[in-house]
Amino acid sequence: DIVLTQSPATLSLSPGERATLSCRASQGVSRYLAWYQQKPGQAPRLLIYDASNRATGIPGRFSGSGSGTDFTLTISSLEPEDFAVYYCQQRGNWPLTFGGGTRVEIK
């Protein structure tokens, strides 16, 4: 199985700051990586698919990059509603897998 390792586990930032989240795959997944946001008590929400494509309705401050084994989710300027847990997920090979998550918390 492809293991996705997310770092850091927790990111403590202030509103307005830039957030950079990393996801590393144990083997190459081409560009078949997605990012999801989950807030407490809610289902996950798709942010980015195929490494760099924003999903419908996702604000422009969210961007994704990378290919192969190294991927990044960037939030250019954190809004109060962006403090949440973020998961990466690969569809490069069966079985599909998620990373362990990065919590973005208010500093």
Added chain:
Amino acid sequence: QVHLVQSGAEVKMPGASVKVSCKASGYSFNTAGIIWVRQAPGQGLEWMGWINPNNGNTYYIENVQGRVTMTTDTSTSTVYMEVRSLRSDDTAMYYCARAPVAKMGPPGAFDIWGQGTMVTVSS
């Protein structure tokens, strides 16, 4: 509007079975697969498997193979997931989500999610 609506919370004894439903609306049911993800309390997301409503093809992770069955009812645009021989570590929120069928290989990203169904396994 596209929606996935799941059945309500369940409490089950160890060894019992549970069947969770996921009803789709707002799109053509056979144009996308459905995946299931579970999340134990305070933990991350675990992808469990998927079903293609077009042909009934399924894929289950090894961890649940033999205990989980996913089925579809195309007449009601509903997907079901049954988990048998429940254990305490099956206690989790279970989510269904839409996953577009890819031309080759695994399905696309999960763009629409159900609200979740809490399954509690306790004696």
